[in-house]
Structure formats: C-alpha cells, structure tokens
Amino acid sequence: MKFRNPIVKGFYPDPSVCKANDKYYLVCSSFHYYPGVPLFESDDLVNWRQIGHCLTRQSQVYLENIESSGGVFACNIRYDNGRFYMTTTNNSTQQNFYVWTDDIYGEWSEPINVDQGGIDPSFYFEGNSTYFMSNGIDENGRNSIFQCEIDIETGEKLTPSRVIWHGTGGRYLESPHLYKINDLYYLMAAEGGTEYGHMIIYARGDSPYGPFEAYLNNPVLTNRNLGGYEIQGVGHGELIQDHHGNWWIFHLGFRQIGRWIMHHHLGREVFLMPVTFHQDKWFTVGSDGTTQDEVEIMHIPNTTKQIEQTQYTFHNTKWDIDWCYLRYPDKANYIAQESELKLRSSLITLDMANSPTFIGLRQRDFHVEISCEIRVNDGEAGITLYMDENHHYDFALRKSGNTIEAIKRLNIGDIKSIHKQSIINSNIATLKITSNHETYSFQVISDGKVIDLGFAQTRYLSSEVAGGFTGVVIGLYAQDGTCSEFNDFNDFICTYLDE
Structure with missing residues (x-):
C-alpha cells in the first residue's frame, strides 16, 4: 500500500497514540483553543x-x-485495564495533570494533578505500577527526563522523582515515552527544539529506571539535513505496534511553504513512518532515518485506501467536534445550526488574548478556496485567517450607520492596517478567499459584481514570523458592534484543491 504524509493535516501537533479494542486512538496538543485535546480514532x-x-x-x-x-x-494517551488515560501540561499554570474515561466516546473525568514539574508528561503501565515521566532540569542544570511512580487513582507520588536519562546532549530534551519490547525497555525522546533542528532519539535498558544505553546512530529520525525539502521539523515521536505485529512511529513535522522558503503556516502536523527492529534489538525508521511525503509499504494491505476529506461545510461538519473556539466562548453569542451560523458582535476583538466571537476550522493544506455568504447587521462580520492575536488577516463586511464596507485588514505584529476597502450597496455579500503556497487572494461578490481586494503573503502568518506553536485557523467572527444583533453566515464552503 502507498500512503502520503502527513496523515493528519493542519495544526494537530504532538501526536500520541494507543491501541484498544481493535482500534487506534490519537490525541494532539490544543494550546489556547477550546475544547481541548482533539481525539481521533482509526x-x-x-x-x-x-x-x-x-x-x-x-x-x-x-x-x-x-x-x-x-x-x-x-x-499522552494510554489504555490500561479497560480505562483510557490522557495526561498533559497546562503550561500557563505550570501544572501536569491527567483525566480518564471508561467510554472513549463519552466525557472524561475531572483533572487529577501530579506533583512533578516539566512538560510533555507520559505514562507507562506495568503490572500494578504506574510510571509518570516528564522533562526537566537537574540540580546541575542538565536537560533530563524525570520519572516517579504514582497512585493512578489519586495522582499521589509513591516514589521521589528521579533522573533516568540525560539524552544525547541536544538542546530541549522533551517528549519522553517508555515502552517494553522484547524484554527491553526503550526510552524515546526528542531534541533540537520543535523547529528545523528537531530530531527523535532513543535508548534502551533492562528496567524502567535504566540505566539506559543510547542508540549508537542517534538521531534515529530527523529531516534536519534535508535542505530544500518540504517536510521539516520532524520530531516528538510515539511508537505503536499494529494488529499484525508491525511497528510504526507517529511524529510531528511541518511543511514549509516552498522548496527554499523556510516558513510554515499550517502548523505542526501528524506523520507516520514504518519501524524495523533488527536482530540486535535496535530499531531504525524508514529506509534512511528521514520522513518522506510518500511511503510504500507491504505492512498495510492494498485493500486499504487512504481517504481524504477535501470539502468542509456547515452540513458535513459537527460544531462540537470539527470546530474550535479561542479560549472559553460566550455561548450566548453563538447560534449554530445545521445550515446556518449566527454570531453576535462582541466588544472583545481578535487582537485580544480573550475569547472573541470566533469559531474556526484548522487550515489543512496550502491550496484552499473558502467562501461564505455573510449578512452584517451589527459591527463587523467576516472570515479571519488567524495565527495569533498579533498575526491574522481579516476579511469582512463592516456596518457603520447606513454605510456597508468590505475590508481586508492585515495584522502583522505591531502593524495593523486596513489594506483595502470597498463600499458596497448591500449588507449581504459573499466573501471568497483563495490560497496557494505563497499568497491568499480576496474577492467580494455583491449584487453579481466581483470586487478584487488583492492578496497577502502567507509567510507573515508563519511560525517563523509570529513565533509560537500553532497554525492558521480559518475563523468566522463578529466584533466591534453594539452586542445587540446577530450577523448571519450561510453557505460556508472550504474546498481543498489539487496541487
């Protein structure tokens, strides 16, 4: 079978996977978006x-x-004794915690805190013991992986936290995961930072506490030396064995805009590569320790077909699963129906680290065509290409008295400017955005007339410009009104085009 990477496109970083009941489950980071931690099944x-x-x-x-x-x-997601566990860090409160569920399709528990610092927490279960690990800095200032044992019912530490590995010396040692394979314990982690130098490393030992011997040819997977190659930033790996005994590694990576344009704006995505264990019980990834965009492998039968959704509408998406909010939404400002969305303009704007009236889908590919018919009744209503509160392109209808304007606003750091605007004769218009790797183009369709509001470069919404760890989210929003009326959004269509 031949499949293409990434297998989950768009801003779904830091994948973790587990296997349960003949299915596979995957979770990803969500940062300031809500609901938190997207959950997938395969x-x-x-x-x-x-x-x-x-x-x-x-x-x-x-x-x-x-x-x-x-x-x-x-x-990190794990399945043990019929129960699913997900552990993570709220980096803003500096707290590691976990939640659990007995029903993967239902609600998860209230959080249980663990008194161990660092980020990227992970579980390892063996017998009646629960091992909890995360990264950190030891008393000598060295990057380290710390581990303790906890009571899984309460989160209480049963042993002190101790250093089990210092990695290979690369910067930003993170994302530890522990596995028992062939009677050996494999500790996998990442180094180099979640940027162009990212890489996956591992070591093995005879017990969960080591000592761990590093793989001689670390890093086992990295694209850091592939200049001019689309897939970069490969790291943060997770091993899993499939139902047929084959091993795989899931990991994050990103696709840069162009062969020699070192910017990425779609966020960090989910990639999959095959793993081979050798007679000496060390493993390698792929054929040369790099991640490819196309993988042909005999482990997956040819009857399996990779199916990709290419169009997203109000009709074929679910508001509580596919869409996301910025922080906690004020639900009084939203009326979400099967074929229509109504948003009430808020005094909280997209520039604020709060929760504007906003609901979004992650941008999943470079070539996309987005359109939506919008009726503005109060303030400003439109589509935003949102990276963060300081980097977003807003395309909207704005009502001021009896005047209706179509505007394109560019927000790039401290520069916030209405780049182009046009007065239209109606408060109803279709807004259309088309993108390729390098540009977004903007058109207004009103009374049968097409108004071109120019383009903007994708690179200014990239992580290299904006910083941070997210990707562009296509948002529908309303702001700067009297908070008295709803604005109407109809016929939303987001179509990904063949490249």
Missing part, C-alpha cells in the same frame, strides 16, 4: 476520524486570558 493507522475532545468543560482546564500558544501542551 481502524488502519492511515485514516483518522475525529470523535471528540478530552477537555470539554471549563472545570478541566484553565484558559482564561491565556495568550496564544499558552495552555495545553503535548499530551
């Missing part, structure tokens, strides 16, 4: 469908006034 490791989120109540996670790229960092 039958074959290649095709993934989102089935919910792990953090769906305000009591589970604190996101109030958290700036972009704060909040929920990398997470």
Whole structure:
C-alpha cells in the first residue's frame, strides 16, 4: 500500500497514540483553543476520524486570558485495564495533570494533578505500577527526563522523582515515552527544539529506571539535513505496534511553504513512518532515518485506501467536534445550526488574548478556496485567517450607520492596517478567499459584481514570523458592534484543491 504524509493535516501537533479494542486512538496538543485535546480514532493507522475532545468543560482546564500558544501542551494517551488515560501540561499554570474515561466516546473525568514539574508528561503501565515521566532540569542544570511512580487513582507520588536519562546532549530534551519490547525497555525522546533542528532519539535498558544505553546512530529520525525539502521539523515521536505485529512511529513535522522558503503556516502536523527492529534489538525508521511525503509499504494491505476529506461545510461538519473556539466562548453569542451560523458582535476583538466571537476550522493544506455568504447587521462580520492575536488577516463586511464596507485588514505584529476597502450597496455579500503556497487572494461578490481586494503573503502568518506553536485557523467572527444583533453566515464552503 502507498500512503502520503502527513496523515493528519493542519495544526494537530504532538501526536500520541494507543491501541484498544481493535482500534487506534490519537490525541494532539490544543494550546489556547477550546475544547481541548482533539481525539481521533482509526481502524488502519492511515485514516483518522475525529470523535471528540478530552477537555470539554471549563472545570478541566484553565484558559482564561491565556495568550496564544499558552495552555495545553503535548499530551499522552494510554489504555490500561479497560480505562483510557490522557495526561498533559497546562503550561500557563505550570501544572501536569491527567483525566480518564471508561467510554472513549463519552466525557472524561475531572483533572487529577501530579506533583512533578516539566512538560510533555507520559505514562507507562506495568503490572500494578504506574510510571509518570516528564522533562526537566537537574540540580546541575542538565536537560533530563524525570520519572516517579504514582497512585493512578489519586495522582499521589509513591516514589521521589528521579533522573533516568540525560539524552544525547541536544538542546530541549522533551517528549519522553517508555515502552517494553522484547524484554527491553526503550526510552524515546526528542531534541533540537520543535523547529528545523528537531530530531527523535532513543535508548534502551533492562528496567524502567535504566540505566539506559543510547542508540549508537542517534538521531534515529530527523529531516534536519534535508535542505530544500518540504517536510521539516520532524520530531516528538510515539511508537505503536499494529494488529499484525508491525511497528510504526507517529511524529510531528511541518511543511514549509516552498522548496527554499523556510516558513510554515499550517502548523505542526501528524506523520507516520514504518519501524524495523533488527536482530540486535535496535530499531531504525524508514529506509534512511528521514520522513518522506510518500511511503510504500507491504505492512498495510492494498485493500486499504487512504481517504481524504477535501470539502468542509456547515452540513458535513459537527460544531462540537470539527470546530474550535479561542479560549472559553460566550455561548450566548453563538447560534449554530445545521445550515446556518449566527454570531453576535462582541466588544472583545481578535487582537485580544480573550475569547472573541470566533469559531474556526484548522487550515489543512496550502491550496484552499473558502467562501461564505455573510449578512452584517451589527459591527463587523467576516472570515479571519488567524495565527495569533498579533498575526491574522481579516476579511469582512463592516456596518457603520447606513454605510456597508468590505475590508481586508492585515495584522502583522505591531502593524495593523486596513489594506483595502470597498463600499458596497448591500449588507449581504459573499466573501471568497483563495490560497496557494505563497499568497491568499480576496474577492467580494455583491449584487453579481466581483470586487478584487488583492492578496497577502502567507509567510507573515508563519511560525517563523509570529513565533509560537500553532497554525492558521480559518475563523468566522463578529466584533466591534453594539452586542445587540446577530450577523448571519450561510453557505460556508472550504474546498481543498489539487496541487
């Protein structure tokens, strides 16, 4: 079978996977977006469908006034004795915690805190013992992986936290995961930072506490030396064995805009590569330790077909699964129906680290065509290409008295400017955005007339410009009104085009 990477496109970083009841489950970081921690299910490791989120109540996670790229960092999902566990860090409160559920399609528990610092927490279960690990800095200032044992019912530490590995010396040692394979314990982690130098490393030992011997040819997977190659930033890996005994590694990576344009704006995505264990019980990834965009492998039968959804509408998406909010939404400002969305303009704007009236879908590919018919009744209503509160392109209808304007506003750091605007004769118009790798183009269709409002470069919404750990989210929003009337959004269509 041949499949293409990434297997989950768009801003779904830091994948963690587990296997249960003949299916596979995957979770990703969500940062300041709500609900938190997207949850996916798969039958074959290649095709993934989102089935919910792990953090769906305000009591589970604190996101109030958290700036972009704060909040929920990398997470880890495990299945043990009939129960699912998801552990993560709220980096804004510096707290590691976990939630659990007996029903993967239902609600998750209230959070249980663990008194161990660092980020990227992970579980390892063996017998009646629960091992909890995260990264940190030891007393000598060295990057380290710390581990303790906890009472899984209460989160109470049963042993002191101790250093079990210092990695290979690369910067930002993170994302530890522990596995028992062939009677050996494998500790996998990442180094180099979640940027162009990212890499996956591992070591093995005879006990969960080591000592761990590093793989001689670390890093086992990295694209850091592939200049001019689309897939970069490969790291943060997770091993899993499929139903047929084959091993795989899930990991994050990103696709840069162009062969020699070192910017990425779609966020960090989910990639899959095959793993081979050798007679000496060390493993390698792929054929050369790099991640490719196309993988042909005999482990997956040819009857399996990689299916990709290419169009998203109000009709074929679910408001509580596919869409997301910025922090906790004020639900009084939203009326979400099967074929129509109504948004009440808020005094909270997209520039604020709060919760504007906003609901979004992650941008999943470079070539996309977005259109929506909008009726503005109060303030400003439109589509935003949102990276963070300081980097977003807003395309909207704006009502001021009896005047209706179509505007394109560019927000790039401290520069916030209405780049182009046009007075139209109606408060109803269709807004259309078309993008390729390098540009977004903007058109207004009103009374049968097409008004071109120019273009903007995608690179200014990239992580290299904006910083942070997220990706562009296509948002529908309303702001700067009297908070008295709703604005209407109809016929939303987001179509990904062949490249």
